[in-house]
Amino acid sequence: MVPFGTDETISRIVSAYSGMLLRLACTRLGSTADAEDAVQEAFLRLLTARPVFRDAEHEKAWLVRTTLQRASDIRRRAEQRNVPLEDMTEPAAPESPGEELRSAVRALPEMYGAVIHLHYYEGYSIKEIAKLLGLPAATVGTRLARGRERLRQMLKEDVV
Amino acid sequence: MNREDYRKAFDELSFSADFQERTADLLQQRARELEKERSNMTISKTKKMAVLIAACIALLAVSVSAAYMWLTPAQVAEEHDQPLLAEAFQGPDAIEINETVESGDFSITLLGLVTGRNLDVLNQDLEKDHTYSVLALRRLDGTPLENETFDFSGYTMTPLVAGCSPAAVNNWTLSAFAQGFAKDGVYYYLLDTQSIEMFADRTVYMAFYEGFAPSNDIFTVAEDGTIAFAEDFAGVQALFTLPLDPAKADRAAADAFVESTGMDGWTNERTAPEGDWDIERHETEDGEEITLRPKGEQ
Numbered sequence: 001m002v003p004f005g006t007d008e009t010i011s012r013i014v015s016a017y018s019g020m021l022l023r024l025a026c027t028r029l030g031s032t033a034d035a036e037d038a039v040q041e042a043f044l045r046l047l048t049a050r051p052v053f054r055d056a057e058h059e060k061a062w063l064v065r066t067t068l069q070r071a072s073d074i075r076r077r078a079e080q081r082n083v084p085l086e087d088m089t090e091p092a093a094p095e096s097p098g099e100e101l102r103s104a105v106r107a108l109p110e111m112y113g114a115v116i117h118l119h120y121y122e123g124y125s126i127k128e129i130a131k132l133l134g135l136p137a138a139t140v141g142t143r144l145a146r147g148r149e150r151l152r153q154m155l156k157e158d159v160v
Numbered sequence: 161m162n163r164e165d166y167r168k169a170f171d172e173l174s175f176s177a178d179f180q181e182r183t184a185d186l187l188q189q190r191a192r193e194l195e196k197e198r199s200n201m202t203i204s205k206t207k208k209m210a211v212l213i214a215a216c217i218a219l220l221a222v223s224v225s226a227a228y229m230w231l232t233p234a235q236v237a238e239e240h241d242q243p244l245l246a247e248a249f250q251g252p253d254a255i256e257i258n259e260t261v262e263s264g265d266f267s268i269t270l271l272g273l274v275t276g277r278n279l280d281v282l283n284q285d286l287e288k289d290h291t292y293s294v295l296a297l298r299r300l301d302g303t304p305l306e307n308e309t310f311d312f313s314g315y316t317m318t319p320l321v322a323g324c325s326p327a328a329v330n331n332w333t334l335s336a337f338a339q340g341f342a343k344d345g346v347y348y349y350l351l352d353t354q355s356i357e358m359f360a361d362r363t364v365y366m367a368f369y370e371g372f373a374p375s376n377d378i379f380t381v382a383e384d385g386t387i388a389f390a391e392d393f394a395g396v397q398a399l400f401t402l403p404l405d406p407a408k409a410d411r412a413a414a415d416a417f418v419e420s421t422g423m424d425g426w427t428n429e430r431t432a433p434e435g436d437w438d439i440e441r442h443e444t445e446d447g448e449e450i451t452l453r454p455k456g457e458q
Contacts, residue, residue, distance in 0.1 A: 007188050014184045022179070023170045032175050040183055047190055048241045058313060069337055076288075098169035101161060109422070111332075120166040134313065134372050135332070155161060 014043065017060065021067045023121060027105050027113040028071035038070040061132045068114055104154040112147030115140055194241070233272045233294040236348045240339060245279045245292055261398035262300060268368050268398040269296045275355050289355035293317070293366055297347040304345025312340045315370055315396070317349050319356045322363035323385030324418050325426035326374035329359070333421045358417065361409035364402045370395030380428045
């Protein structure tokens with residue numbers, strides 16, 4: 001594949017992955033501005049790390065993992081600086097069903113949140129998620145089942 | 161909640177309208193800066209290389225056995241545009257290892273590691289130390305490893321700790337970030353994890369192997385907590401013991417970390433092969449609901 005760094009490849013990658021990565025970052029971050037920072041940092045890593053990808057799937061997997069890691073770092077740093085919870089979440093608004101669901105996903109242990117999102121939003125199969133996250137399929141299956149169970153308890157409804 | 165509700169919840173999110181344009185501009189500007197820095201670096205390196213070649217010739221006259229040269233961990237950090245890390249690898253806290261294991265077609269050399277705070281210019285973690293480890297890989301038959309063909313993601317480099325389940329303390333739970341590149345036929349891994357010094361009063365390993373997350377297909381744990389590769393694991397493998405300073409251990413933090421992972425269980429028994437699932441299908445108004453559970457789990 002063409003190395004990342006030319007104007008053309010930068011435009012292609014930013015356009016192809018921004019939406020997916022921003023939503024994925026929001027499984028760990030309550031603020032969309034923080035999610036934008038996480039995704040920008042992931043793209044910047046791509047410039048400096050200069051990995052060479054076998055194919056588009058490899059490229060996507062790298063970006064997914066890096067974005068999740070950047071999002072975790074931002075969240076951890078905010079938590080360690082004791083930023084009050086309300087400052088880490090979206091501006092106070094009447095809690096819509098959508099926000100309730102997003103809050104529940106953010107409250108999941110990180111190992112479950114990403115798997116739940118990739119399955120429910122992106123529609124990936126267990127095998128595809130295993131490949132993206134570099135985990136055994138059995139682990140992804142277990143995390144999906146347990147994450148769903150926790151969401152069910154938090155939302156007090158059926159999660160299918 | 162079904163898939164439609166889930167998608168609706170995340171589609172409600174509103175991001176900056178100019179995010180893509182702003183990001184592409186930022187990246188293009190940074191790419192040009194990096195290109196400029198690299199051009200300058202190449203000129204300076206060419207001069208240094210002449211001196212280095214002369215030094216190598218002198219060394220070869222003394223000993224042919226010392227013929228193979230690696231980049232140092234500091235040079236690997238420089239290649240990743242990480243000047244603070246490069247400096248740390250030359251500082252007093254750096255641990256030089258330089259141990260080599262030959263496995264399959266490869267020679268695997270753990271070059272060294274260093275632990276510190278704010279060493280990564282792109283990830284200034286103000287509150288936590290990180291451990292950075294460098295490993296070099298080359299083919300025993302001399303065939304060069306190249307960025308274009310080497311399958312970086314097919315291998316895993318991960319710390320493991322005796323007495324802790326490999327499922328609990330590993331790359332994934334330590335939020336690792338691995339990067340790699342090939343230079344002069346050698347492939348270099350730079351692994352960034354949360355600090356592993358809290359485990360320093362136990363045996364801490366650095367494992368390198370062909371495959372993904374640690375599982376009992378790859379590792380066994382003895383009764384005394386010692387970790388080894390499974391006898392029937394045929395992939396490329398190397399297990400190094402890290403000479404960490406036990407005085408830096410923090411048993412309470414280590415125990416809390418392991419507990420926080422919720423993954424402390426381990427068995428060497430292989431009972432649940434991958435893909436062994438109970439599948440339930442139900443027709444709904446929206447289509448078909450498919451529930452997948454590991455066999456035996458309710």
